[in-house]
Amino acid sequence: MSFDPKAATRTPPKVVTFKVKRYDPTTGKEWWQEYKVETYRGMTVLDALLKIKEEIDHTIVLRYSCRMGVCGSCGMIINGMPRLACQTQIAEVATEANPVVTVEPLKNHPVVRDLLTDFTRFFEKHKKVKPYTIRKDIEEREKGDFEYEMTPEEHYNIYEYTLCISCGLCYSACPVVASTDRFLGPQALAYMWRYVADPRDEAWKERLELIDTDEGPFSCHYAASCSAVCPKMVDPAAAIQRLRSALLKYRLGMYKKEKIAQKKVVEVKPNPKPLPPEAQPVPGADPWKKNEEPVNIPIDELIA
Ligand code: SF4
Numbered sequence: 585m586s587f588d589p590k591a592a593t594r595t596p597p598k599v600v601t602f603k604v605k606r607y608d609p610t611t612g613k614e615w616w617q618e619y620k621v622e623t624y625r626g627m628t629v630l631d632a633l634l635k636i637k638e639e640i641d642h643t644i645v646l647r648y649s650c651r652m653g654v655c656g657s658c659g660m661i662i663n664g665m666p667r668l669a670c671q672t673q674i675a676e677v678a679t680e681a682n683p684v685v686t687v688e689p690l691k692n693h694p695v696v697r698d699l700l701t702d703f704t705r706f707f708e709k710h711k712k713v714k715p716y717t718i719r720k721d722i723e724e725r726e727k728g729d730f731e732y733e734m735t736p737e738e739h740y741n742i743y744e745y746t747l748c749i750s751c752g753l754c755y756s757a758c759p760v761v762a763s764t765d766r767f768l769g770p771q772a773l774a775y776m777w778r779y780v781a782d783p784r785d786e787a788w789k790e791r792l793e794l795i796d797t798d799e800g801p802f803s804c805h806y807a808a809s810c811s812a813v814c815p816k817m818v819d820p821a822a823a824i825q826r827l828r829s830a831l832l833k834y835r836l837g838m839y840k841k842e843k844i845a846q847k848k849v850v851e852v853k854p855n856p857k858p859l860p861p862e863a864q865p866v867p868g869a870d871p872w873k874k875n876e877e878p879v880n881i882p883i884d885e886l887i888a
């Protein structure tokens with residue numbers, strides 16, 4: 585975990601110097617720029633950067649959205665460590681003895697400008713592992729009257745991997761990604777394990793074969809820096825080890841998914857209260873209509 589939740593209760597130094605790494609793509613110039621910011625208790629690094637942008641230097645470029653550690657868009661290197669700027673209290677990274685905070689763009693993602701990085705390659709790799717449930721029976725998507733049953737233990741096995749917000753901090757911390765662009769990286773492989781282990785997914789063979797290359801888990805050097813920086817306490821390093829073990833057994837003909845979840849009919853109760861007028865479906869967009877006209881999802885193409 586790369587943040588201290590108790591830091592919000594501490595008072596940061598009154599004035600903090602922010603050293604921000606700047607980059608101008610039009611000239612190719614890189615430089616460090618310093619800004620002094622008056623702080624308050626509870627102020628995050630993102631708050632300080634937005635204060636700089638609003639009151640001191642509006643040319644500084646960064647990305648953010650939710651300001652609450654959910655969207656994953658404000659990742660940057662703060663005092664040498666990949667962190668979410670909105671989740672990092674200034675009191676956590678600046679002290680009275682050293683009231684200085686350095687801020688740089690994430691590593692292993694190309695820099696667009698200043699603190700803004702390009703996630704295109706990261707999401708290409710994410711997409712490559714097919715990050716969605718693949719089933720041959722697709723009724724669940726077309727009708728709402730049954731579900732694929734899983735036990736609390738089966739859910740617990742994959743739960744931490746469902747918390748990933750695709751912030752790219754693990755990818756930025758990975759020394760293998762730094763040395764080769766082919767490696768899928770910790771985020772994509774953790775997602776892959778999440779679906780291999782999910783009893784509702786049927787494409788485990790295709791998934792294991794997909795990563796049985798130098799892009800896959802055997803290229804990991806097990807530095808585990810990915811798990812050390814994850815703000816959501818996901819453990820991608822453990823997922824990669826589990827994938828290695830499954831892949832090795834699969835190569836030896838010893839791996840088989842323990843269970844594929846079967847469908848369980850659930851009773852759909854009619855809504856006891858009528859919807860208020862503002863919540864009525866838009867004419868022509870009746871959500872129940874899909875029961876009468878099943879959507880044709882090309883499942884074989886998704887698996888291929
Ligand atoms: S595994 Fe953690 S660090 Fe990596 S992208 Fe997901 S949330 Fe971010």
Ligand code: FES
Binds near residue numbers: 655659668
């Ligand atoms: S702004 Fe959304 S995670 Fe930081």
